[in-house]
Amino acid sequence: MFTIDAHLDLSMNALEWNRDLRQPVLAIRKREHGLTDKPDRTKGTVSLPALREGNVGLVVATQIARFVAEDNPLPGWFSPQQAWAQTQGQLAWYKEMEDCGEMVMIKDLAGLEEHLALWQNNETDNSSKPVGYISSLEGADSIVTLDHLHKAYANGLRAIGPAHYGPGRYANGTDSTGHLNDQGKALLKEMDKLNIILDATHLCDDAFWDAVEIFNGPVWASHNNCRVLVNHNRQFSDDMIKALIDRGAVIGGAMDAWMMVPGWQRGVSTPAAMGCNLDKLIDHLDHICQLAGNTQHVGLGTDLDGAFGKEQCPYDVETIADLKTIPELLARRGYSTIDIENIMHGNWLRLLRKAWN
Ligand SMILES: [Zn+2]
Numbered sequence: 001m002f003t004i005d006a007h008l009d010l011s012m013n014a015l016e017w018n019r020d021l022r023q024p025v026l027a028i029r030k031r032e033h034g035l036t037d038k039p040d041r042t043k044g045t046v047s048l049p050a051l052r053e054g055n056v057g058l059v060v061a062t063q064i065a066r067f068v069a070e071d072n073p074l075p076g077w078f079s080p081q082q083a084w085a086q087t088q089g090q091l092a093w094y095k096e097m098e099d100c101g102e103m104v105m106i107k108d109l110a111g112l113e114e115h116l117a118l119w120q121n122n123e124t125d126n127s128s129k130p131v132g133y134i135s136s137l138e139g140a141d142s143i144v145t146l147d148h149l150h151k152a153y154a155n156g157l158r159a160i161g162p163a164h165y166g167p168g169r170y171a172n173g174t175d176s177t178g179h180l181n182d183q184g185k186a187l188l189k190e191m192d193k194l195n196i197i198l199d200a201t202h203l204c205d206d207a208f209w210d211a212v213e214i215f216n217g218p219v220w221a222s223h224n225n226c227r228v229l230v231n232h233n234r235q236f237s238d239d240m241i242k243a244l245i246d247r248g249a250v251i252g253g254a255m256d257a258w259m260m261v262p263g264w265q266r267g268v269s270t271p272a273a274m275g276c277n278l279d280k281l282i283d284h285l286d287h288i289c290q291l292a293g294n295t296q297h298v299g300l301g302t303d304l305d306g307a308f309g310k311e312q313c314p315y316d317v318e319t320i321a322d323l324k325t326i327p328e329l330l331a332r333r334g335y336s337t338i339d340i341e342n343i344m345h346g347n348w349l350r351l352l353r354k355a356w357n
Contacts, residue, residue: 001326001341004348005320006252007201007223007301008046009138010041011090022045022102025319034118039267043309048102048319054321057119058106058345060075060159060222060301061094062132063087064269067141067169072270074166076141083142091155103183106129107156109356116349136199136222139164139173146190153194160191161199161222165205171207174234188215197355200224200244201252201301205233212243218355219247220348222299223254225284232264238291245292246293250347252301253281257312260284264312271315278314278322278329285343286333294341299347300326 013019017031017038019028025047035041045342051059065086066076077083097103106112136159143149143160162184163173170184180188184207191198192215200221203211212219221244236244236251244251257271258264259281271277285298304313316322320353327340335343 001002001055001298001324001344002058002116003054003056003326004058004060004321004345005051005056005300005302005323006220006250006303006348007254007303007306008048008061009064009303009305009307010059010061010133011093012062012064013044013046013103013305014093015089017044019044022097022100023049025045025050038307039206040307040309043311044305045309045313045317046305048097048131049127050319051131052129052289053319054323055119055126056131057126057129057319058115058132058134058321058348060136062136062138063090063142063157064138064164065090065142066139066164069167080141080144080169084148086143087137087142087152091135094114094135095227098130099131104132105156106132106134106159109353112349112352112356133199134158136160136197138199139168140170140187141168141201143170143187146186149187149190149194149196153196157196159197159199159220159222160187161201161203162187162211163204165202166239169345172204174204176204176325177206178204179206180214185210185214191215192217195355197351200240200249202234205237207244208240210245214244217223218351219249220351221245221249221251221301223252223303223306225254225281226287227293229236229284229287230259230264232259235259241288241291244290245297248351250299250351251288252299253285255281255302255304255313255317256306256308257314260314266312272309274313277316278326281314282326282329282333289339295335295342296347296350299345300344
């Protein structure tokens with residue numbers, strides 16, 4: 001079944017993890033033998049061939065670069081200008097993948113429909129099809145000024161999550177608190193004008209409630225699970241989920257193990273010992289469906305290359321191609337074919353078609 005993954009950090013992996021994503025996952029892992037600089041070395045699960053094998057023909061792909069003030073202990077750039085340059089390097093990688101025929105940027109309705117028709121054509125097999133990507137920005141620190149926002153839009157940027165971890169220039173994120181500042185409000189208003197989708201993921205609670213009030217345009221949460229199942233401020237409370245449902249938003253289920261099962265200890269817990277499998281993700285999706293009373297507000301936003309690999313993802317995911325097992329798991333939980341299509345691609349497409357109409 002055609003599948004959309006609404007959150008991957010492909011370019012970050014290419015440029016900061018030094019992964020040639022045109023290679024099969026096993027080749028990428030092999031090349032990393034002996035490297036110890038990242039916790040997920042030799043354990044990656046994502047590559048362009050694996051996406052094609054899994055019928056994941058469309059992804060939301062990030063640019064990501066944080067600015068850190070002197071008192072911020074998180075890793076990041078010491079000026080917004082450096083962060084901007086980092087994102088432009090990431091964009092250059094996506095553009096190079098386009099030139100190789102590996103990927104294609106999807107930035108409007110005509111391009112979306114053309115791409116879907118290509119992937120629905122079963123006469124050519126997936127291995128020769130470019131993976132479509134919608135350009136998004138995770139954390140808006142790198143938008144130096146609103147002029148940069150216009151530049152980014154002209155370069156195809158179509159979704160922004162204003163926050164990431166910690167304090168941000170526009171909005172505070174996970175593990176942080178505080179309402180939107182004037183700069184954050186101005187960013188949302190300009191995004192509204194440009195019809196850029198607001199990604200509510202990573203907004204701290206205060207900023208989340210400000211943003212849903214101020215912003216009038218299309219909203220999604222690219223990779224977010226439920227606080228009631230795993231209690232952490234990174235996750236959405238039921239009230240937040242209900243507010244998103246009221247806005248017609250879609251929430252992408254994330255496959256970072258600590259967000260899926262309670263009590264995860266980073267670097268200590270293992271997926272098998274914690275019983276972390278794809279069924280646990282379905283628990284989160286199902287909780288949102290129960291709150292909504294339908295299956296129209298959930299999708300997948302795996303984050304499977306978000307600085308973790310097999311050591312911290314469901315044990316029944318060897319590579320991202322295993323997303324193709326999810327329809328059967330949903331069917332076993334009583335989801336109908338239409339429900340399953342909604343979750344695997346239909347809900348993201350409905351939101352995009354409405355946003356880009
Ligand atoms: Zn994230």
